[in-house]
Amino acid sequence: MHIDHWLLTIPPIAVSLLAGGFVGVESLGIPLPGEVVLVAAAVLSSRHELDVSPHGVALAAVVGAVVGDSIGYGIGRRYxxxxxxxxxxxxxxHxxxxxxxxxxxxFGRYxxxxxxxxxxxxxxxxxAGPLSGSLHMHYPxxxxxxxxxxxxxxxxxxxxxxxLGTAAESWLKGFSFVGLAVALALGVAISTVLRHRLQRNVEAYAARRRAGEVA
Incomplete structure (x- = not known):
């Protein structure tokens, strides 16, 4: 089955719900690739024949993030x-x-x-949610x-x-496959760079802790 035909079989609401679900569960404190799924859903919304609404994707992701973080806050505050x-x-x-x-x-400092x-x-x-709760940040x-x-x-x-996807569709043939692959690769690349940079910060802070420079 051609990739276009396969994409047309995906219910539009499922794309939004999947994005919101992944983002929400990630916000609970579970390491899932929420950002990659969100980018993929946004790419699909740029294909107008798929009838996936970018507004639906954005709304589902925002709601998933807020609800997931709030639940994570409550769990972190209690447990x-x-x-x-x-x-x-x-x-x-992780x-x-x-x-x-x-x-x-x-989170304690900023x-x-x-x-x-x-x-x-x-x-x-x-x-964000679990730690803010455990640190008893004022919920409002x-x-x-x-x-x-x-x-x-x-x-x-x-x-x-x-x-970006809408603009690219006008000149990039086969965008359903190439664009999705490029967007996912870009999302993974950016996440990898940020993760490596953050890991260096974690290691530097750990070294300071072991040297007694910080509590």
Whole structure:
């Protein structure tokens, strides 16, 4: 089956729900590729014959981010260290003492600013809700930063990819396959660069902790 025919069989609402679901679960503290799924959904919305609404994708992602973060906040506030212990056992490649110490440092020092801008960084996006809850950040303050960050990140990502995809469709043949592959590759590349940079920050902070320079 040609890729165009296969894409036409996907229910438009399923694309939006999938994007919102992945973003929401990621925001709970589960390391899922929410950003990659969001980019893929936005690319599909740029194919007008698929009838996938970019507004639906953006709205689903924003709602998923806000709800997921809020649930994560509640879980983190109630269970705190037990939650992070479970995540560490289930996802040892993503959650360890050094990562948690650095994330606590960022959210404890920068508060609402960290919640807002953390939405744009995979590691901080995962921990924003649970850590803010465990640090007992005032919930209305967290909610404001959470909603604003979700709108800026999910909405901005969706519409940026949508408009780029729409422009590219006019000159890039076979965009359904090539464009999706390029968008996914670009999303993975950007996430990889940010992850490596963040990992260096985590390692530097861990070294300072071991040297007794920070608590």
């Amino acid at each position: 705190g260290e037990r939650l992070f212990a479970v995540l560490g056992r289930r996802f040892p490649d 959650v360890d003492d050094d990562v948690l110490a650095y994330a606590r440092h960022v 508060g609402m600013v960290a919640v807002f801008f953390g939405r744009f960084v995979a590691l901080l996006r995962i921990f 303050r967290f909610l404001v930063a959470n909603v604003c960050g979700a709108i800026a990140w999910a909405g901005g990502t969706t519409y940026l990819v949508y408009y």
